[in-house]
Every structure is written in C-alpha cells, then in structure tokens.
Amino acid sequence: MRKINCFGKINLLLRVGSLRGDGFHEILTIYQSVNLHDTVAIGLTEKTGIELSSSDPSIPTDASNLAWKAAEKVIRSTGYDGGVFIQIEKRIPAGGGLGGGSSDAAGTLRLLNRLLNHPLSESQLLAHAAELGSDVPFFLVGGTALGTGRGEVVEALPDCAPFSFVAVFPEFSFPTGEMYHLLDRAKACSLVKRHENPEVLLQSRENSFDQVVSAMSEDVAGVMQKIREDGFEVMLAGSGSTFLVLDGPGPLSAVCLRLPQEWQWMELKSIPRREALGDDVF
Structure with missing residues (x-):
C-alpha cells in the first residue's frame, strides 16, 4: 500500500x-x-x-x-x-x-x-x-x-506569510444548510466582487457566517465575543461551529481559559504550497 x-x-x-x-x-x-x-x-x-x-x-x-x-x-x-x-x-x-x-x-x-x-x-x-x-x-x-x-x-x-492560530471545536456542529438559510433570511449575503486585489482580500479576514452565529448558538457567539473583548481576532471556520483565533495581544493558547471545559482546541499553523502538495507519497 x-x-x-x-x-x-x-x-x-x-x-x-x-x-x-x-x-x-x-x-x-x-x-x-x-x-x-x-x-x-x-x-x-x-x-x-x-x-x-x-x-x-x-x-x-x-x-x-x-x-x-x-x-x-x-x-x-x-x-x-x-x-x-x-x-x-x-x-x-x-x-x-x-x-x-x-x-x-x-x-x-x-x-x-x-x-x-x-x-x-x-x-x-x-x-x-x-x-x-x-x-x-x-x-x-x-x-x-x-x-x-x-x-x-x-x-x-x-x-501568504506564515502564521499560527488556534482552532476551537465546540462539542456540537452547525448544519451547513441551516447556516446558509439563516444568511438568506437575514438578507446578510455579501456582494461578491471577483476582481478585487487578492492582497487586499487577504487582509480583510471576514466571514459572512459570523453575522448569524448567535442565531445558531448563543453559547458559541458569547465565547467568540469574550475572546474578541480580550483583543484577539476571531472568525468562524467555514460555516462553523469551529472558529479560529488568528491574532491577539498575548499567547494564542491563552484563549483556552475562555472555553467551556468540554470544548477542544489545538494550535495550528499555515503551510506553503510546496509542503501541502509535496512529494508526500510514501
């Protein structure tokens, strides 16, 4: 094999x-x-x-x-x-x-x-x-x-320049279809512009689904808000419920103090294309 x-x-x-x-x-x-x-x-x-x-x-x-x-x-x-x-x-x-x-x-x-x-x-x-x-x-x-x-x-x-972040995994998931329905009902869909400068897009760090987190889970929305108030940059991963802590005033691992005990988290890092697609068949 x-x-x-x-x-x-x-x-x-x-x-x-x-x-x-x-x-x-x-x-x-x-x-x-x-x-x-x-x-x-x-x-x-x-x-x-x-x-x-x-x-x-x-x-x-x-x-x-x-x-x-x-x-x-x-x-x-x-x-x-x-x-x-x-x-x-x-x-x-x-x-x-x-x-x-x-x-x-x-x-x-x-x-x-x-x-x-x-x-x-x-x-x-x-x-x-x-x-x-x-x-x-x-x-x-x-x-x-x-x-x-x-x-x-x-x-x-x-x-992009290498960076580390924390991924937080609540003990429950968000159904992707329902998150899209929430966006539609809230009329929160964004205008998608295909020709924006990718370098500018990289700096924006936005996720449309962040607008409807509270409608799906007040617990997740509340924890994300507390981490933001501590000065960290937070956004959903895809449609959730996993969320990312990308930057902040102190060690990223400090966010674990804000998390319910049953939630999991791990510190990860970005990797370049050559590593993601390297000759890793063995």
Missing part, C-alpha cells in the same frame, strides 16, 4: 453572495492549507470493487464517503478493472470546517491516479474534484488560493 498526507484548510476570507439558479450560493473565498493532516493509504487488489476503513468510527466506510466516491470516479474514467482498498487515518476532526473529508477525496484522486501511472491529466482530476464537492479542487492546488463560483473555481496565489 502507498500513503499520502491530506492536509486541512481554513478560509481566511469567506463572502457568501446570492443564491444561484443551481441551488448553490456564489462565494468568494481565500483558502489556506494548514499543518493538520489525515493520511490516506491505498492498495490495488485483484478483486474488483472498493473497500474502505477509517480510524474514526464516526466516518462512513461505504459509498457515501467522499474518498470512496473519488476512487469510483478514477476507476470509471480510466477503465481500471481491479479493486481498490482505502485506509483513512483521521486526525482532522470530522465536521470541523477544516475540510478533512474533501482533502481525503482529493488525496485519493492524486494517489490512485499515481498508482495507475497517471492516466488522468490535471484538468481531468480538477473536473472530478469539482463534481465531488465545492472545496475539493482546492486540495489539488494547496497553499494560498482564491476560490470563486461555488468555491470550485480555484486560482493559486503566492503563499
């Missing part, structure tokens, strides 16, 4: 625009790779079909798993007539807004394509990634990148 590290991401900017005819919202986002990663191992077998296992028992191991779907796409588009066994070692919290499932899917596309001697081009892999999910294409680009459309149109940007 061969393995690949599948790194997580954060959104340094997430502007949600109007609802499109296809049911998705137009968004403008800046993706950033981070050092937390899952590991996907893949083996080719003579027996046809896909088998998948995960170190996290909460992760589905059937055809609903994105990594499984990614393997299906490669098999169908290449005509490979053997089988695939996938093992996922989870470190990125499931449903935490750091893109673990999407990164595993992108890693599966990359690694399986490599094991089959690269029958698919980069553009074909990106097309498959976009079909799998809005943020899956980013994980084929890595580093710092601009995302438009529903997030699947990705443009690589120069790596």
Whole structure:
C-alpha cells in the first residue's frame, strides 16, 4: 500500500453572495492549507470493487464517503478493472470546517491516479474534484488560493506569510444548510466582487457566517465575543461551529481559559504550497 498526507484548510476570507439558479450560493473565498493532516493509504487488489476503513468510527466506510466516491470516479474514467482498498487515518476532526473529508477525496484522486501511472491529466482530476464537492479542487492546488463560483473555481496565489492560530471545536456542529438559510433570511449575503486585489482580500479576514452565529448558538457567539473583548481576532471556520483565533495581544493558547471545559482546541499553523502538495507519497 502507498500513503499520502491530506492536509486541512481554513478560509481566511469567506463572502457568501446570492443564491444561484443551481441551488448553490456564489462565494468568494481565500483558502489556506494548514499543518493538520489525515493520511490516506491505498492498495490495488485483484478483486474488483472498493473497500474502505477509517480510524474514526464516526466516518462512513461505504459509498457515501467522499474518498470512496473519488476512487469510483478514477476507476470509471480510466477503465481500471481491479479493486481498490482505502485506509483513512483521521486526525482532522470530522465536521470541523477544516475540510478533512474533501482533502481525503482529493488525496485519493492524486494517489490512485499515481498508482495507475497517471492516466488522468490535471484538468481531468480538477473536473472530478469539482463534481465531488465545492472545496475539493482546492486540495489539488494547496497553499494560498482564491476560490470563486461555488468555491470550485480555484486560482493559486503566492503563499501568504506564515502564521499560527488556534482552532476551537465546540462539542456540537452547525448544519451547513441551516447556516446558509439563516444568511438568506437575514438578507446578510455579501456582494461578491471577483476582481478585487487578492492582497487586499487577504487582509480583510471576514466571514459572512459570523453575522448569524448567535442565531445558531448563543453559547458559541458569547465565547467568540469574550475572546474578541480580550483583543484577539476571531472568525468562524467555514460555516462553523469551529472558529479560529488568528491574532491577539498575548499567547494564542491563552484563549483556552475562555472555553467551556468540554470544548477542544489545538494550535495550528499555515503551510506553503510546496509542503501541502509535496512529494508526500510514501
């Protein structure tokens, strides 16, 4: 079996625009790779079909798993007539807004394509990634990148200056669909401008979903506000409930004093494209 590290991401900017005819919202986002990663191992077998296992028992191991779907796409588009066994070692919290499932899917596309001697081009892999999910294409680009459309149109940007941050994981998640509905009801969707200077966008550090946190959870909104009052910069990770503490007047780890005991947190750092997409197959 061969393995690949599948790194997580954060959104340094997430502007949600109007609802499109296809049911998705137009968004403008800046993706950033981070050092937390899952590991996907893949083996080719003579027996046809896909088998998948995960170190996290909460992760589905059937055809609903994105990594499984990614393997299906490669098999169908290449005509490979053997089988695939996938093992996922989870470190990125499931449903935490750091893109673990999407990164595993992108890693599966990359690694399986490599094991089959690269029958698919980069553009074909990106097309498959976009079909799998809005943020899956980013994980084929890595580093710092601009995302438009529903997030699947990705443009690589120069790596941003390295930084550390704290990711806070409440003991519950925010349903993504409901967060979008809250934005729609509050008429809080932003005007998405595609041609703004990316360097300016990088400095804005805004997330449209921050406007509706309190409608989903007063507990999360209250903790975020207390941390802001301590002088730290705080924003949701994606649509939450995970949130990020990006900068402040003291050690980032000091935010743990503001957190309910049952909430988890970890200190992470950004990574450049060469690390996110390095030759990490082993």
